Amino acid sequence: MVKLATLTLAGCACLWGQDARQIVAESQKRGSVQSQRYEGVLRVEDRNRTISEKQWHYVRQGSYGSSKAILRFTAPAEVKGVALLILNHPDRASDQWMWTPAIGRERRIAFQDRSTRFFGTDFSFEDLEERDVEQFEYKMIGEETLAGVKCWQIESRPKQGKSSQYTFSRVWIRQPDYVPARVESYSKDQMVRRLNYADIEKVQGVWLARTLEMNDLRRGSRTILKLEKLQLNTPMNDTEFTVAALRREQ
Amino acid sequence: MKPLLAVLLAVTAGAQDFSQRGYLESGTYYYPQEAPGDSGRVTSNLLLRYEAAYKASSNLRFNASIDARADTHREVEREAHLSWWDREAQRPALEIRRLGLIYTRGEFTLELGKQLIRWGKADLLNPTDRFAPRDYINLVQTEYLPVTAAHLTWAHAADSVEFVYTPRFTPSRTPLLNQRWAPVPPGIQVVDGGARFPGGPQFGLRWNHAGSRIEYSLSAFDGFNHLPVLDLTVRSLAPPSVQVARQYARIRSYGGEAAMPMKWVTVKGEAAYFTSPDRFADEYAQYVVQLEKQSGEWFFTGGYAGETVTKRRSVLTYAPDRGMTEAFLGRAGYTIDSNRNVALDAAVRRNGDGSWLKLEYSQAFGQHWRGTGGFAWIRGTPQDFLGQYHLNSHLFLLLRYSF
Numbered sequence: 001m002v003k004l005a006t007l008t009l010a011g012c013a014c015l016w017g018q019d020a021r022q023i024v025a026e027s028q029k030r031g032s033v034q035s036q037r038y039e040g041v042l043r044v045e046d047r048n049r050t051i052s053e054k055q056w057h058y059v060r061q062g063s064y065g066s067s068k069a070i071l072r073f074t075a076p077a078e079v080k081g082v083a084l085l086i087l088n089h090p091d092r093a094s095d096q097w098m099w100t101p102a103i104g105r106e107r108r109i110a111f112q113d114r115s116t117r118f119f120g121t122d123f124s125f126e127d128l129e130e131r132d133v134e135q136f137e138y139k140m141i142g143e144e145t146l147a148g149v150k151c152w153q154i155e156s157r158p159k160q161g162k163s164s165q166y167t168f169s170r171v172w173i174r175q176p177d178y179v180p181a182r183v184e185s186y187s188k189d190q191m192v193r194r195l196n197y198a199d200i201e202k203v204q205g206v207w208l209a210r211t212l213e214m215n216d217l218r219r220g221s222r223t224i225l226k227l228e229k230l231q232l233n234t235p236m237n238d239t240e241f242t243v244a245a246l247r248r249e250q
Numbered sequence: 251m252k253p254l255l256a257v258l259l260a261v262t263a264g265a266q267d268f269s270q271r272g273y274l275e276s277g278t279y280y281y282p283q284e285a286p287g288d289s290g291r292v293t294s295n296l297l298l299r300y301e302a303a304y305k306a307s308s309n310l311r312f313n314a315s316i317d318a319r320a321d322t323h324r325e326v327e328r329e330a331h332l333s334w335w336d337r338e339a340q341r342p343a344l345e346i347r348r349l350g351l352i353y354t355r356g357e358f359t360l361e362l363g364k365q366l367i368r369w370g371k372a373d374l375l376n377p378t379d380r381f382a383p384r385d386y387i388n389l390v391q392t393e394y395l396p397v398t399a400a401h402l403t404w405a406h407a408a409d410s411v412e413f414v415y416t417p418r419f420t421p422s423r424t425p426l427l428n429q430r431w432a433p434v435p436p437g438i439q440v441v442d443g444g445a446r447f448p449g450g451p452q453f454g455l456r457w458n459h460a461g462s463r464i465e466y467s468l469s470a471f472d473g474f475n476h477l478p479v480l481d482l483t484v485r486s487l488a489p490p491s492v493q494v495a496r497q498y499a500r501i502r503s504y505g506g507e508a509a510m511p512m513k514w515v516t517v518k519g520e521a522a523y524f525t526s527p528d529r530f531a532d533e534y535a536q537y538v539v540q541l542e543k544q545s546g547e548w549f550f551t552g553g554y555a556g557e558t559v560t561k562r563r564s565v566l567t568y569a570p571d572r573g574m575t576e577a578f579l580g581r582a583g584y585t586i587d588s589n590r591n592v593a594l595d596a597a598v599r600r601n602g603d604g605s606w607l608k609l610e611y612s613q614a615f616g617q618h619w620r621g622t623g624g625f626a627w628i629r630g631t632p633q634d635f636l637g638q639y640h641l642n643s644h645l646f647l648l649l650r651y652s653f
Contacts, residue, residue: 044588052588053617076617077652080271092462104366104394108465110511113544120588237308243460244359244405248311248352 020138020154024171027178028064028133033206035061038230039074044121047220052120054079061236065090065132068241072249073119082119084109085246086129093163094129099246106243115165122193122216122223126165135162141170146182147198150175166192174200177207192218204232267305274298275650277391283641285430287440295321301348309355313363315348325387325426334364336395336420337447341387347396361401366394367414369456369469370520371507374579375555375571377522377536378469378505380454381414383422383476386570389431389639390608390626391646395420408461414454419447421498422476424568433638441485443495448474466508469522474498479530480566496568499531516542518553526563533561536575552580573635576600589614597636604636605629610646622648 042054054076060069065088072083081101088094096109114126141153151172158164165187172182183195193216197209210230215222239245278294301315319326319341326341333342350363370376383395399416425431427442434440452473459466478496485491505522521537540553557575576599583593595608610624625645630637 046587048587050587050589052614076614077271077273078614078618078620078650080652089462095460095462104368108460108509108511110509110516110542110544112511112514112516116544116546117585120585239354239356242405244403244410245354248354248359248361 020140020152021133023140023152023173023178024136024138024154024156025133027173027180030178031206031208032064033232034063035059035234035236036230036232037234037236038227040071041226041228042121043224045222045224052076054119054121059236059240061238061241062088065130065135067130068238069128070241070246070249071128079119083246083249084118084125084128085241085243087241088130090132090134093126093131096125096129097243097246106246111163117216122214122219122221123225124165124193127193127195127214131162135159143175144172146172146174149181151181179207179209192216199226203230206232268302269304270300270302271653272298272300273650273652275648277646277648279388279644279646281430281642281644283643285433285641286436287428287432287434288430290323290430293321293323293325295319295323295325299347309353311352311354313348313350313352313365315346317342317345317347319343319345323429325429335398335418336383336423337445339423339426339442339445341385341423357404357406359403359405361399361403364396364398365401366396367399367401368394369412369454369467369507371465371467371509372518372520372538372540372553373542373551373581374540374553375520375536375538375574377520377538377571378456378467378471378503378507380469380471380473380476380503381416381452383420384570385423386568387423387425387429387431389425389570389642390606390628390644392570395423408459410458410460412454412456412458414452414456416452416473419450419452419474419498420476421445421447421478421496424478424496427494430642431639433632437490439485439489439491441491441493443481443483443493445478445496446481446498448498448500464508464510467506469503469505469507471501471503471505473501475501475524475526475531477567477569477571479564480568481530482566497530499526499528499564501526501531514543518542528563530564532559532564532567534559534572536572538579540579547585549583550581552578554578570635577604577636599630599634599636601634603631604634604638606636606639618651618653620650620652622646622650 037059040056040058044052055074056071057074058071060067062068067088069086073079083099085097086094093111097106099106109125115124118125136156137159139155141155144151144153151174154171155168157168166185167188168186170184174181179200181197184191185193196213199210210227212225275297281291298318304312327343330343333345346364348364350365352361367381370379381397385393397416397420399414402413404411427440454471456467456469475498478498481495481497483493485493501524503522503524507520509518519539523535525533535558538555540551542551555575555577578598580596585591590613592611598605606628608626610622612622614620627643628639630640632638
């Protein structure tokens with residue numbers, strides 16, 4: 001995640017012209033790590049407050065916007081082994097494949113299907129990908145204090161030819177440490193998702209959020225993701241991030 | 251194979267890189283109509299599947315899986331021998347489903363042992379999926395069978411090449427002659443003449459390219475059709491009695507598959523041409539074209555599967571893959587919430603002689619339990635592959651405990 005953290009950050013203009021883009025770029029740079037792994041504990045609450053819990057194991061390698069990641073469910077038992085491979089590209093949307101061990105097949109996630117929810121969570125497939133800062137245009141909206149910390153509020157829109165389910169997003173970036181604090185994503189003029197970052201702390205010299213709360217405002221549901229056993233810059237091999245690897249680590 | 255599995259599991263039990271999963275599932279089926287030769291209306295079965303994996307190093311991994319089965323309708327053998335080759339007419343009570351190792355070095359991955367190998371991109375029918383025999387004892391609730399193979403994959407950037415070698419043939423499991431999924435004409439006694447399994451290995455080669463706008467594959471297969479041609483011998487005319495033996499044709503197939511995401515839908519296509527040196531086997535081309543769309547909580551797939559026979563030689567085959575061609579096929583699903591979903595599968599033959607529809611509702615209870623209930627509705631004329639099962643419409647209830 002941190003990538004999840006930086007998540008829509010990419011998906012994140014200019015009272016001060018160039019400044020908004022520079023802030024986003026600086027935020028991405030500060031959160032940048034060579035690799036990371038964590039155990040994600042997810043709590044999904046639907047509109048009726050029915051709760052389901054899931055866990056996934058996440059590994060990621062490479063620089064922001066051109067990284068590779070694999071996310072593999074470890075619980076509940078019935079989805080154990082289901083996995084998603086994400087190959088991010090600096091100039092376009094990511095490639096994604098989902099592996100379902102029960103049928104022994106991987107399925108490529110088509111771009112037009114990326115707005116759908118990822119496996120019963122409130123994250124969409126698009127929310128799981130990284131987008132390079134160059135894929136968006138930015139405008140500074142102003143400043144606001146969130147949870148006692150002063151933040152820049154920046155609007156981001158996909159550049160022409162860069163497709164997204166979101167028309168634009170508003171991103172709050174904390175001024176002291178450049179960590180994103182909130183992302184609100186809009187479809188046309190309607191806010192459809194809100195992502196809040198919490199438990200922000202320094203891990204191995206990098207400031208990042210350990211808890212993410214994604215709210216799907218149309219469904220009235222939310223998913224809370226906690227990052228446990230987080231490790232940064234551990235050695236990884238490129239061959240761990242291929243469709244063949246997706247199949248064998250089942 | 252039993253000691254080998256036991257040793258593997260014992261060695262791995264305490265290891266840090268050991269992982270396991272499995273489930274216990276019961277299935278109950280109610281058929282409102284009697285079928286010729288099978289008066290049973292209610293059948294039940296029980297499956298315990300256990301899977302374990304051990305990562306010995308970053309390059310080496312062991313996988314094992316075992317099935318234990320029981321049932322009420324003698325679809326499962328009553329002898330508790332451990333099956334490796336999956337050649338039994340009935341489902342084995344105990345079966346090694348997977349046992350082998352995966353070794354990775356750079357861009358190469360080698361998997362040796364019993365494993366599932368799936369080729370093809372389409373969802374409705376896979377003419378190129380030649381290493382995937384199936385259990386057709388119940389035509390509506392089928393399952394893929396693993397094969398014993400050496401499977402070498404080379405993957406570089408957007409391209410991959412797979413080579414598969416199987417030393418010994420694994421057939422699909424066909425309906426049992428004394429049960430309703432084998433539509434025997436009334437008044438004729440049918441005796442099982444067994445199977446004549448071919449000897450010799452099978453080979454397959456597949457190249458896949460995953461481009462940003464289109465993903466496609468080309469493949470070739472040299473081996474045997476896992477679905478049988480039926481050899482009929484008349485034993486007596488009065489009373490009418492025939493013996494049915496299963497034989498498996500040597501085939502070569504050349505296939506291609508493609509998936510292309512468009513603005514609104516994903517278009518998938520898959521085709522293969524089958525040739526055979528055997529005088530009892532047809533030569534034919536099979537293809538499927540489908541459109542796929544995911545929208546919110548909905549999932550839709552629909553398309554057409556067709557076949558063109560270039561040399562007709564066989565009189566009688568048991569070929570559900572061919573039986574499902576010349577048909578419009580579709581699948582739809584809706585996720586109600588994180589625990590509940592509904593799904594619909596349907597097939598309608600182009601000439602209208604057969605149709606099949608399956609509707610199911612599934613719900614998870616807590617972290618371990620899931621119940622699935624629904625019905626399958628089959629209609630048609632007795633001469634049609636689907637229609638011949640018009641007495642087999644049924645209700646079903648599946649209960650699974652996953653661990």
